[in-house]
Amino acid sequence: MSVARFWRKIPQRYNLIGTRCTTCGRYFFPPRSFCPECRRAGKIVDHQFAGNGKIVTFTVIRTASEQFEQLTPYVFAIIELDEGPRISAQIVCSPDDARIGMRVKPVFRRIAADGESGVIYYGTKYAPAE
C-alpha cells in the first residue's frame, strides 16, 4: 500500500457521508452518483449516516496481509446500517463476544500504516453498542 493508493483525502474514510436517491428512497454507502434502480430518473442527494447498525455475519481473521498481521486475531464483519446499506469493517471487541445480530456503533480508529515509521491510515471501525 502507499499514500497515493490510499489517498487520505477520500472523505468517506473518516465520516459516513453517503447518498440517498429521493426518487426511490434508497440509501448508498459508499456514495453512488447514479441510482441502480431509478437510473436517470433518480435524484441523488448527500446523506449523513448516523452509523449505527447490526452485525449480519462475521469472522475472526487469524492470517492477515502484512498490513494487518499485528492485529490478529481481529473480528471482521458485514454490518447493516439502520438506513439499509451494508459495509465491511473491523469490530473492536474480543473474538468471543461477536455474534450475528449484535448492535454496533462507529468509532474512529487507526487502520494500518506503511511500515514502522510510514504514513498512518485512519478510518472507521465499529464497537459493540449494547
Add this chain to the structure above:
Amino acid sequence: MRDVAVIGAGCTTFGEKWDTSFRNLFVEAGALALEDAGLAGEQIDALYVGNMSAGRFIEQEHIGALIADYAGLASHHVPATRVEAACASGGLSFRQAVIAVASGLEDIVVAAGVEKMTDVGTGASVDALAGAADREWEGFAGATFPGLYAMIARDYMHRYPLTREQLALVAVKNHYNGARNPIAQFQQEISLETVLKSSLVADPLRLFDCSPITDGAAAVVVAPLDRAREFTDTPIRVLASAQASDTITLHDRRDISTLDATVAAGQRAFRMAGLSPSDIDMVEVHDCFTIAEICAIEDLGFCRKGEAGRITEEGVTALNGDLPVNTSGGLKACGHPVGATGIKQVYEITQQLRGEAGRRQITGAQIGMTHNVGGTGATVAVHILGV
C-alpha cells in the same frame, strides 16, 4: 455462430515450483496442448491468456506479448491477449477463445491460464489476492479472502443445516480425488480429523478448508467443430459458454450465501446447451474454500439450498457418486494458480470425456461442466462440454 470444439489440452504439474519461471510454465503447458492437438505453433490464429496478478506476483505486465514471444511466435505476430477477472481469468480466457472461433473471426485459438504465486511471501500473496475483492471498501478495512468466504460460511451455517464435519468432508473428498491426479499439488488423502484439527485461518474456516498458493499453467486449443477431426479423433464439443457478474463487494449482495452470478451463469449455460442439471455427468466447481463448493453445487441447481452438506456426506459428490464434483481434486487438492484454474477445469473435463482420466475416470462420462469464480462471486464463467 459456429460450433466450437476443444482439440487439444495440456497442463503443467501444479505446486510450489521454485525452479521454474512464469514464462517457462506457460511454454510447458502450451507445448503440451499443441502436441496433443498435433499442431505447429505457426498454425495458431490467436492466443488468450488468463492471468490475475503477474504485476503483483512477479512484477510483470504485458503478459500476452511475453508469452507469445516465449512460445516462439513473435515472428508470426500472433494476436495475444491477456484476460483478467481475478480467479475467473482462466474461465474468461477460454470463453474469449470460444467466442473468437464461434464468430468465425479465427479458426485455431489457444486459451491458456498461468499464475506464478510463490515468488512473493505469504503476506504479499494474501494482499495481492485481496485485490479480487473491493480494495477500497473491503481490503482497506482488513478483509482477507479467507475472511470473506468465512463470512459466507458463518451466514450459511446460521441459516441452513450444515455441520462443521460436512464442510470438512468437502476437503477430504477433494484430497481423495487429488491423490489420483498426477498433476495435483497435494496427492495425499487426508482424514476428517486432519481438517478439523488444522489451524484456524478465519473462523469457521481452517487451513484445510482453504485452497493453497500454487504455481502452474494450463492451455487448451479450440477450433471450429467442422474442422476438429483434422486434428483429433476425440474432439470435445463446447455445448455452452456463459458468464455473469455481480456486485464487487460481498456485503452488497442480495444474499450473502447465494452467488447470484453462479445462478445466472448456470441458467444461461443450461439454456444455451438445452440441458438441465440431471444431464451433467460431472462438474468441476470453484472450491477456493470448502464453503464455496457447497454454495456452487446448490447455486448451479444440482440440489436445493441447504442440501449440499447432506449430499456431500451421503457421497453423492464422490468419485463413485451420482454427481462427481471436482474429480481433479478441485482447487483444494489440485492447487489454485488463480489464472490457470479455469483452464485446468476444462483440461480435466476434456480428459474425463476422452476416457483418459486414469484412476479417477468416471465411467461413460458424456457431459461435463466447469464453474470458475472471480472474487467472492463478482464474476462467474460456466461452460458445458460434451463428446
